[in-house]
Amino acid sequence: MTAYCSGMGRAALVAMMMAGGAMAPFVAADPARAQTISGFAQAVAESTAVSPDLSAFYATHGYAPLWTTAESATRRAAFFAALDQADANGLPSARYGADDLRARFASIETERERGQLEAAVSLAYLAWARDINSGALEPKKIDPGIVREIRRPDPQALLSGLAASPAPARFLRDLTPKSPRYAALVKARLDLQTQIATGGWGPQVSAKRLGPGDTGPAVVTLRDRLIRMGYLDRSVAASYDAALQTAVQTYQLDQGIKADGIAGEGTLAEINRAPEERMKSILVAMERLRWMNGLDLGKRHIWVNLPDFTARVIDDGKMSFETVTVVGMNQGDRRTPEFSDQMEMMVINPSWSVPRSITVKEYLPMMQRNPGAAGHIQLIDSRGRAVSRGSVNFAAYNARNFPFAMRQAPSNGNALGLVKFLFPNPYNIYLHDTPSKSLFQKDVRAFSHGCIRVGRPFDLAYALLAAQESDPEGYFKSVLNTGAETTVKLREPVPVHLVYFTALPNARGRIEYRDDVYGRDAALFAALDKAGVELAPLTN
Incomplete structure (x- = not known):
């Protein structure tokens, strides 16, 4: 049964809180005191049941209060000061209920109410800390093209860290992204x-x-x-x-x-x-940066901002290389996704393995009308052998049962150009050269099937190879001149960040x-x- 502090008036309870009496461990010398404290503890236990992490924290720490004693005044003030800045950070301030929590502190009358308030402040804290540190939204639920892995803070670490911190204002401030942006x-x-x-x-x-x-x-x-x-x-x-x-x-x-x-x-x-x-652009950009909080961009990294149609190499915080790009067209699954990965290699004189979706949606209908269509691209059977077009009845197949793959051999006219840059990922996205140079002259450059075409691919290759070759340009050209498809591994993988910032x-x-x-x-x-x-x- 719930134990209420029925014999204690509001003034006496507040006086006790301000005196710090409730900071004592939850083992009291007299039964009346034990009843008062168990009422607080039971209220905390009931009110934190909605959050397993919070419930476990209080149970592990003997239901010691974080917020509702005189000793926690500094911590409490620091948290409410942080909530006052929620709007400035573009966060949904009403989600945390600061005004209601303040009012409840002023009107508390029973130990049960104090326990309920203790839990409410902790729930608000976890919600705010999560939002300020890693974003208020779940992006995959809003747009399937945002496949970025978000590093959410550990609730137990948030609670234990704050409880142990001698400088709560600094601890809370450190949860905010430290990016100068x-x-x-x-x-x-x-x-x-x-x-x-x-x-x-x-x-x-x-x-x-x-x-x-x-x-x-x-x-x-x-x-x-x-x-x-x-x-x-x-x-x-x-x-x-x-x-x-x-x-x-x-x-x-x-x-x-x-x-x-x-x-x-x-x-x-x-x-x-x-x-x-x-x-609106600023608010969304702040949210996107929160999603990337905790992600090590890399001392050297490649920053591809999709709506800016650029790719940049950043060294020690400064841009050392920049090129224009073409990104995925604004159609269904052709939009380039947002994520981060590690560039591990480049392929010089690449062949193009046509994605299955392009093979069956674009080329199969063409070959059904004219078997010789797209004749520069080979048909490949399940054993990896080239197949003559004349031996295939294209009309007998559809998008589900077409048994062939398609591959374009290395050449100046290859769809991938003469070099591609790989960061293996589930979305089959990479950077590459292209024979279609005219598209780089346009202001809006969203024309690809999803991969990123690079305006200065050779220069990007030189910039990446400079970390491991004394003559990066000479080395690249010597491989290129062989005409053979060649994979060159980067000795130090380079982080790649495909981002979408309009501000x-x-x-x-x-x-x-x-x-x-x-x-x-x-x-x-x-x-x-x-x-x-x-x-x-x-x-x-």
């Missing part, structure tokens, strides 16, 4: 929140094109909007002067637009985006924005919104 996004969120509260960036620019020498109201609106965005110092100039052209050019660089300093239709469309739309800080401290080419950010923000994340909470 994350800190920059938190600052950007607060800055943008202030902008929204004070009217945003002003009226949109009503023009199709503005350039040097232009004057008039549209130029003034453009100038004022760029001033509010932080791209231009305050000015009363009414003409499209050199300062305005430089500001437009800097803005274009930040948005990945051709930086010609002319505010054309595409540039103005970006400038006219509402700050609330940019805030990220650059080296100048500004936030760069990109288009949501797959619509993933829109889906993620909708989920954050449903979870209770506020776009722009009211500021005090």
